[in-house]
Structures are given as C-alpha cells and as structure tokens.
Amino acid sequence: MNEPNEPARHAPEDIDLDGIDLKDYEDPDLDDVDGPDPDEDDRRGTDDVDGAGARATNADAPGAESPAAAGSADGDTEDAGALDDERPDARAEDHPDTGDADAGTAVEVVDGTDAAVVRTPGYGLAQPDGSVEGYRAKNTLPLRVELARQLRRRRTWLTLGFLLLLPLLLVGAFQLGDGGPNGGRSYADIATSSGLNFAVFTLYASTSFLLVVVVALFFGDTVASEASWSSLKYLLSAPVPRLRLLRQKAKVAAFLSVLALVLLTGTALAVGVFWFGTGPLVSPTGESLSFLRGLVMVMAAAVYLAVHLSWVAALAMWLSVTTDAPLGAVGGAVLVSILSQILNQISALGELRRYLPTHFATAYADLFGRDIDYSAMVNGCFSALSFAAVFVTLALWRFHRKDITS
Numbered sequence: 001m002n003e004p005n006e007p008a009r010h011a012p013e014d015i016d017l018d019g020i021d022l023k024d025y026e027d028p029d030l031d032d033v034d035g036p037d038p039d040e041d042d043r044r045g046t047d048d049v050d051g052a053g054a055r056a057t058n059a060d061a062p063g064a065e066s067p068a069a070a071g072s073a074d075g076d077t078e079d080a081g082a083l084d085d086e087r088p089d090a091r092a093e094d095h096p097d098t099g100d101a102d103a104g105t106a107v108e109v110v111d112g113t114d115a116a117v118v119r120t121p122g123y124g125l126a127q128p129d130g131s132v133e134g135y136r137a138k139n140t141l142p143l144r145v146e147l148a149r150q151l152r153r154r155r156t157w158l159t160l161g162f163l164l165l166l167p168l169l170l171v172g173a174f175q176l177g178d179g180g181p182n183g184g185r186s187y188a189d190i191a192t193s194s195g196l197n198f199a200v201f202t203l204y205a206s207t208s209f210l211l212v213v214v215v216a217l218f219f220g221d222t223v224a225s226e227a228s229w230s231s232l233k234y235l236l237s238a239p240v241p242r243l244r245l246l247r248q249k250a251k252v253a254a255f256l257s258v259l260a261l262v263l264l265t266g267t268a269l270a271v272g273v274f275w276f277g278t279g280p281l282v283s284p285t286g287e288s289l290s291f292l293r294g295l296v297m298v299m300a301a302a303v304y305l306a307v308h309l310s311w312v313a314a315l316a317m318w319l320s321v322t323t324d325a326p327l328g329a330v331g332g333a334v335l336v337s338i339l340s341q342i343l344n345q346i347s348a349l350g351e352l353r354r355y356l357p358t359h360f361a362t363a364y365a366d367l368f369g370r371d372i373d374y375s376a377m378v379n380g381c382f383s384a385l386s387f388a389a390v391f392v393t394l395a396l397w398r399f400h401r402k403d404i405t406s
Contacts, residue, residue, distance in 0.1 A: 141240045146252045155221070156256065159214055163264045166210075167202055167271040185284045194279030196294040198272030199265065200368065203301060206264060207361055212337045213330075215309045218256045220316030220329030222249040223399070227324040233404050246399055250317060257313065258306055265302045269295070283368040294368070301364035304377055311357045311384045312337060314391035321399040354379070357387045 150156055174192050191201035223246065226232040235245060281294030289297060312333055319329035340358040343349065353359050360380025366373045 141235070141245060141248045143248060143251060146248050147255065150218075150222075150252055150256060155217065159217060160256075160260060160263060163214070163260050164267050166206070166264065167198075167268045170198075170202060170205075170268075171271055171275050187284065190282050190284065192276050193282050194291075194294075195269060195272030195274070195276045196279070196281040196289075196291065196298060198276055199268040199298050200281070200301070202268035202272075203265065203298075203305065204362065204365075207305060208341060208358075209334075209338075211261065211264075211305065211309060212312050213334055214260050215257045215312045216316040216330045216333035216337075218253040218260075219250070219313040220320045220333055221326045222253055222320060223317070224320040224323055224326040224329045227404075228326060236404055242399055243396070246317075246321070246396065250313075253317075254313065257309070261302055261306055265298065269298065281368060283365075285369060287369045289368065289370070297367040300367055304364040304367075304380070307381050308361060308363075308384045311387035311391065314388040314395065318391045318395040318398065321395050321402065355383075357383060359383070 170191075187197075187201045187204045191198050223232065226235060236242060278291045280288040280290055281297065282288045315336060316329055316333035319332045320326070323329055323332075337358060340356045341361075344353050344356050344359050346353075360376055360383055363376035363380040366376055
C-alpha cells in the first residue's frame with residue numbers, strides 16, 4: 001500500500017509520460033545535484049587562460065609590477081618580506097658559508113675557484129675535497145692507537161724480553177769460563193774488567209746482527225703484516241691517508257727500535273756494574289776512562305748506533321710496502337746487511353768499501369779513547385742517513401702508487 005502523497009510506482013512500460021509535469025516530482029529543499037554546465041566550464045576555462053596570458057604579458061612588460069611588488073606598494077611589507085625570505089639567494093645570504101639546511105647544494109669559493117659543497121644526508125655538508133663534514137685526516141690512526149696495537153703483539157714482547165735477557169746470558173757465559181781478563185786486546189777479552197767494558201762488549205756483539213734483526217723486524221713487519229692480514233685496505237678506506245699511515249707506523253716502529261736499544265744498553269750497564277763493579281772503561285788500545293766519562297761515552301755510542309741503523313729501518317720499510325709477506329721484508333733487510341758486511345771484509349775493494357752501508361757500523365769505538373776522532377762517526381752518520389733518505393723516498397713512491405688489494 002502506498003504512503004500518502006507518494007506517487008504510485010508502476011512498471012516502466014506502464015508509465016505514460018505524456019501530460020506529466022516533472023516539476024511535481026522535484027523536492028524544493030534539495031540543491032541542484034546536476035553536474036556543472038559544460039558550456040559554463042568551457043567559458044570559465046577560456047577566461048582563466050586569457051587571464052593567465054594577460055598576467056604573463058603584463059609581467060614581461062617593462063615597468064610592470066608583480067603581485068608581491070604591488071602588495072608592497074600598498075603597504076603590505078610583511079608579505080613582501082616573507083617572499084624575500086623564501087628565495088634561494090636570500091637563504092644563501094643568511095648562510096654564506098654552508099647554506100641553509102633545506103638547500104640541496106651550496107657553492108663556496110675555494111682558492112679562487114667555485115667548488116660545489118654538497119649536503120650529504122645525515123652527515124652534513126661535504127667539504128671541498130669530497131670528505132664528510134667533521135673529517136680530519138690528522139685525527140686518523142693516532143699514535144697511541146698504533147702503539148697499543150703493536151704492544152699487544154707477541155713478537156714485540158718476545159723481542160724486548162730477549163733483549164732484557166741477553167746481558168744475563170752473557171754474564172752466565174763468562175761465569176762458566178775461567179773468569180777475569182786474560183790479557184787479550186779484544187772487547188771480549190776485556191769485557192769482565194768493569195761494568196762499562198761489559199756494556200761496550202754487549203753493544204759490540206749486537207751491532208752486526210742482533211740489532212739489525214730487531215730494527216728490521218719492527219719496520220719490516222708493520223705494513224706487510226697488515227697486508228697479510230687483509231686489513232690494510234680497510235685502514236685506507238677508513239679513510240686513513242696513505243702518507244699518514246706510513247708515517248704513523250714508522251714513528252711507532254722507530255719508538256720500539258729506540259726502546260729496544262735503550263733496554264739493551266741499560267740492562268747491560270746495570271748487570272755489568274752489579275757483577276763487575278764500577279771500574280774505569282779500558283779500551284783495546286790500553287787507554288782508560290773514568291767511570292763517569294766512560295758512562296757518557298757508552299750512551300753516546302748507543303745514540304750513534306740509533307742513527308746508523310736508520311738505513312736498515314728505511315730499507316725494511318721499503319720492502320714492507322713492496323711485499324705482502326712480513327718475513328720477506330724482514331729477511332730481505334737482514335740479508336742486505338749481511339751481504340754488505342761480507343763485502344766489507346774484502347780488502348781488495350779498497351776505498352770502495354767506504355760506500356757500503358755497514359762500513360762505519362763500529363765507528364763508535366773511537367769514543368773510548370782519550371783523543372777522540374769524530375771523522376769516522378760523521379762519515380758513518382752521513383752514509384746511513386743518505387741510504388735512509390733513498391730508501392724512504394722509494395717507500396713513499398711505491399706505497400703511493402701501489403694497488404692495495406689485501
């Protein structure tokens with residue numbers, strides 16, 4: 001049954017539209033739900049396009065004012081200031097060095113050239129050399145870090161421990177013998193005459209081989225060992241600059257080498273004075289020095305040895321950056337030293353032996369006489385430093401050009 005005032009519903013085929021006024025079925029409370037008039041939309045679109053073209057034409061015309069300028073002319077300075085702040089060049093003026101945080105890139109002048117400074121997401125602005133903001137090459141691989149790494153190695157403690165033990169072994173060897181000086185003229189014959197003589201003999205016996213091995217071990221094992229562990233490429237990608245890596249490792253190796261020489265000399269002096277007393281220092285020529293002067297001469301001999309062994313250190317470093325085998329670098333430096341000593345024994349070479357790096361290895365013996373001749377030590381220092389300069393140059397050149405794959 002139909003509701004009151006509701007028109008009767010008929011099947012579509014039963015409706016006769018003739019004579020029916022559709023206004024009787026319209027609800028006056030409802031808005032017009034019909035879509036927009038297409039003709040009206042076309043007219044509005046045409047008006048919008050014409051208006052935009054007119055505005056563009058006016059903006060290009062000389063003397064035309066933009067809406068922002070018009071607003072400013074009307075006194076609306078606040079809106080004009082806001083528009084100025086939104087311009088990229090305004091942000092660059094506010095931040096002349098780094099640019100605003102919202103800017104993708106900024107440009108700064110470095111040494112008269114324009115260098116793009118790109119903001120790296122999460123890291124801030126990149127520096128002109130491409131590194132991340134806050135990166136400082138001088139802060140990479142501090143000396144304390146490298147020194148701690150080398151001190152934790154077993155070979156360091158074994159080497160230093162053996163140098164501390166060597167004077168005790170020598171004392172035991174002398175005690176097992178007949179004891180006391182036997183009237184000979186060599187350093188071994190007069191080693192037990194005083195504590196200073198024992199220290200001189202310890203240095204003399206260690207110069208040609210033991211100290212060479214120690215220095216070659218500390219310098220030849222640094223870079224080559226990193227390559228053998230496949231950690232060198234990670235150090236360089238940290239990033240640690242190659243020159244700084246080589247310099248830091250050389251400093252630590254030099255410190256350990258000097259420490260080894262000091263431990264050997266100090267232990268020999270302490271053990272010698274304890275066992276053989278504080279007598280004067282007697283040279284193989286029969287000259288004697290007081291204990292205090294002899295002590296100074298022994299320390300001066302240790303300093304000369306440190307300078308002389310610099311050529312071994314530089315050679316081992318060069319071999320260390322050339323090969324990935326630490327044993328090859330250490331053994332190569334020792335082998336060259338042994339070869340030089342063998343050639344130095346051939347008297348037929350004459351003055352050519354002066355150009356061998358080991359010819360002046362024991363020039364410190366001149367310190368133990370009353371009339372000291374420094375010429376041999378000066379030549380020895382010059383020879384060692386010259387060889388060291390050549391090998392260091394080769395090491396820097398090789399390491400700079402080397403393709404690091406391990």
